Amino acid sequence: MVRRWNGWGEEEINLPLPAGALELLKQLLGPGTPPLDARLDDVLATLPPGRLPHHSLVVTDPEIRLRHSRGQSLPDWIELRSGRVGRVPDGVAFPVSSDEVRQLLGYAQKHGISVIPYGGGTSVVGHLTPVGDAPVLVLALSRMDRLLDLDEQSHLATFQAGVSGPRLEEQLAERGYTLGHYPQSFEYSTLGGWVATRSSGQQSLGYGRIERLFAGGRLETPCGTLFMPPLPASAAGPDLKELVLGSEGRCGVLTEVTVRVRRRPGREYFGGCFLPDLDAGVAAVQELVRQRLPLVMLRLSDPQETATTLAMAGHSRLIRWLEKYLTWRGVGGNKCLLLFGAAGSEPEVDFARRRVAQVVRCYGGVMLGSKPGQQWYHTRFQVPYLRNSLWEGGYAVDTLETAVPWSKAVALAGELVQSLQQGLADIGERVHAYSHLSHVYTDGCSIYVTYLFRLAAQPEENLRRWQQLKELASRIIVRYGGTISHQHGVGTDHKPYLAAEKGELGLELIAGAVRLFDRHGIMNPGKLF
């Protein structure tokens, strides 16, 4: 299995767009023409040689360097697909232990080399792009993927931090446990990367964000090792784990991570329903999240996303029949799809399902059974493959996300979608945008916006379009006081907007704290702040 060097996932896996999807996009955005992709060999031929002094753990093969040079953001894709790739790392090391990581940090510090920790390479905000003039060493943790300890009494599992989602769940499943952390990048992203970027899984409602799952670990920093003992709770001063969470490789390299795991649930259920409109959907979701039910997911699509999902679902006759039925039930053109999941014992799941049905009906909704939930569940990690197919159809797709208190959520989601739709009007291009509220909390929710636009022939123009839309949306988020990222981190792309959230004093503090770990500034410079 070989991963695409300039797109998502395995080379052998192609996920064609559903029937009618290209037709729909043609109607919405105009016909697409894919830009010409560069060939791997041609790009490799342009790479300058690496500038690192010899080290037995460092490889400098051009293809390995290129394959560790970028993440999965749209700007990353534009560079790789066009072949106009800026700086790539000068070498890559694949340490197998904390000892080797320490050795490599010492080597980097001695020679003034910047270090970029690399997990699964799935960053969508520019965490992996080399910044600055110093030579760059990528520390790829893919060989550090073992379960080191499972404390079955305490439900605590300690892994090497480079373990990917599937390897982690596989090792836990052998012992009857699960972590339950399923970001969309699950198949490649790593435990250390989840911690370093404050990741949130699709079932975080039940299992918790990585902040809650991260119980302790080991961080190798240029100034020494920070051990974070796994404690259920502590009142002994500030929690240093919270400085490491979201540090995006600037403090050091996580080599071991202890997580809170649980017994695999006896029963899982994913289902769907429609609410008559977004306000009713929000009210239902608020009520459900404020009860303490064994729900693991509540995901509410806005009317635009609901319509897009139905239009793209294929089965057009079935959908037409469904639409008629729903209209008869009073759920019409503004309807919103709500997906939900429950996990636990049989009676817990039954209890949760009954409460969902009660609440949904109370807000005029219609239950749909398990079909939509199952469909979502089985394709949840395949969705990113559609990015490949869309690109090849001449369309760019990107997403952005934030979180705000409930009192601002509906207005912000609406303004983001409407503004993005008009965001390229100055050049006569249309944008198709829609959103869902994917992670819900008692006090607010995340807003996840997807937007599609046509690709131009020139990479500069594609980047310009993306920048225009990104800036437009980010400014709206800042105006509403939302976070610039609910689940992807800051990297380079969100850096300009961080001061609005943290304040100047807050940013000074983060920078100051990072300097205490990394006096010479070798760790992932240019990211976060």
Add this chain to the structure above:
Amino acid sequence: MVRRWNGWGEEEINLPLPAGALELLKQLLGPGTPPLDARLDDVLATLPPGRLPHHSLVVTDPEIRLRHSRGQSLPDWIELRSGRVGRVPDGVAFPVSSDEVRQLLGYAQKHGISVIPYGGGTSVVGHLTPVGDAPVLVLALSRMDRLLDLDEQSHLATFQAGVSGPRLEEQLAERGYTLGHYPQSFEYSTLGGWVATRSSGQQSLGYGRIERLFAGGRLETPCGTLFMPPLPASAAGPDLKELVLGSEGRCGVLTEVTVRVRRRPGREYFGGCFLPDLDAGVAAVQELVRQRLPLVMLRLSDPQETATTLAMAGHSRLIRWLEKYLTWRGVGGNKCLLLFGAAGSEPEVDFARRRVAQVVRCYGGVMLGSKPGQQWYHTRFQVPYLRNSLWEGGYAVDTLETAVPWSKAVALAGELVQSLQQGLADIGERVHAYSHLSHVYTDGCSIYVTYLFRLAAQPEENLRRWQQLKELASRIIVRYGGTISHQHGVGTDHKPYLAAEKGELGLELIAGAVRLFDRHGIMNPGKLF
């Protein structure tokens, strides 16, 4: 209503020991003789004059200074009761706004004055004792107690940080909401103090520790104002709130705090049951906490605490009958009392109760109905008044607490209790000690140890006894890798043990981060690190 200047609570409230309690203590520890208490006027006469330059907001009345000089730790009591009080603050200010707090910080910085923020004065680890040679100003926040904003859509309430527990719940109750944070100090302690010391309420299983409730706020620091916007979640870098949580007044003064509140539950239920022994109790509690039930409390007494509770309960005939019944049901001399609470809607509470009963029976336990739970509920804030009565009977009582993963909990609790019992054997004094697991998590629990010993006539000897026991217990906690505090903070008393938990690099980081807020070190010096 006047608060005791040298003991717990209101002067008018006396809670006599239950019948037979003194008799029991006499048997266990020998007869007690209370040391002679100093008179307030005599202590005031010994106070040196304050050394602060004039400021219109600063008062220097000796009684006010004395009343803001200490917390409620046993060493604090020993000083106050004996009248041999060390340093007291040179002045006290009662600001009414963030503006006044900023003014006072400017004044302190200009004149090299140390500042001790003061909430309800209930610290039990020495947070309030003046340390160092600089003049000391106490910033008492008691006049900052208003609800500033209630966002009913988002269930977010913003208070001035000096609001006490009862004032906070009263203002929320008027609007139909609750925070649900009930530390034993609830009647006096303040929201700002809860955040600054990482407090945990008795119902944190349901409502969450203060870390989860604290959504945002405003910190006035010597370097400026830090605003922490209330966000349901964020992946935008390290969470600065987590630096403020547990900062114990060293970073600045919290003036506004936004908390996650909820609708008052329709139903609350507190009940009790017995488990045959501690292992069965732990197994039952682990199973319950790992189900996602609407429980708000699970509190498991060890056999010693259970026996003490029964012996102290009064009603000796009823208790004898109960013991007989329990023995017949197979729950004998090693029995452990489990108190539990549930809150939510009627069906949620019923569901939780049924599950508790199922699990308890499955581990050979006996349900007791609501009586023990109700009893606990109605006296939960009165218990500290027993400290007064015990002192007056000639006995000192103190508590200590930690948290560890489940795999270490039973062994650590046992070793703490056994070692404390023998902790004064060198001077031929006995100690009565017992414990409960009061806050439970999926991965571990807190251990709360109570210990009683006889008071000597001399304050130095009482302090020495306390220090000997405290050091003994703290070393055991460190050896097990437990946190030095689960819910009370570090202050001065736990400072020597913090490096074991945070590591030297970790401590440097905390100190470095604090310096970024407070370059001249005026904020609560000598506490935490």
